[in-house]
Amino acid sequence: MDAYAITRIYADENGDSRFEEISRPLESEGEIGFLSDPEKAESIIFRKVVSTYDYDFHTAPARQYLFLMDGGIEIETSLGEKRQFETGEVLLLEDTTGKGHKTRNLKPETRSSVFVTLK
Numbered sequence: 029m030d031a032y033a034i035t036r037i038y039a040d041e042n043g044d045s046r047f048e049e050i051s052r053p054l055e056s057e058g059e060i061g062f063l064s065d066p067e068k069a070e071s072i073i074f075r076k077v078v079s080t081y082d083y084d085f086h087t088a089p090a091r092q093y094l095f096l097m098d099g100g101i102e103i104e105t106s107l108g109e110k111r112q113f114e115t116g117e118v119l120l121l122e123d124t125t126g127k128g129h130k131t132r133n134l135k136p137e138t139r140s141s142v143f144v145t146l147k
Contacts, residue, residue: 030054032064034118035111037088037103039126045105050120073143081139082132088121092145099139104130 031051040046054062070090085106100114106127112134113119123129133139 030062032118034093034120035113036120036122037105037129038122039087039124043126044107045123045127045129046107047103047105047109047111068147070145070147073145074140075143076138076140077133079133079136079138083130085128085130087126087128088124090145091124092121092143094119094121095142095144097140097142099137100134101139102132102134 031053034050034052036048036050037045038048052064054064057063096113096115096117096119098115100112102110102112103119104110106129114134
């Protein structure tokens with residue numbers, strides 16, 4: 029266990045949203061497991077969305093992590109690339125400017141997630 033995988037969504041120099049695979053290194057802390065370096069957080073937001081959630085192009089309101097607690101989503105970039113994400117996956121949303129991305133539920137179920145906004 030040497031890293032935690034995260035999908036980053038960001039805006040490039042043309043304002044197009046893109047995916048990038050990044051990771052946070054993990055160091056052994058003995059019996060308590062493997063930990064990453066701490067990151068400064070601004071706030072935490074708990075959210076549930078309705079089963080029909082299908083949100084057209086939008087930018088992230090702040091740099092934030094998105095933790096999928098249940099259900100799954102499909103995100104489409106402004107360039108038309110689509111990826112699906114399932115329960116337990118982590119995204120880093122950094123496309124606070126530009127053309128944004130689309131998000132929709134994969135299943136017709138209420139979905140729960142947690143946002144941690146970063147400083």
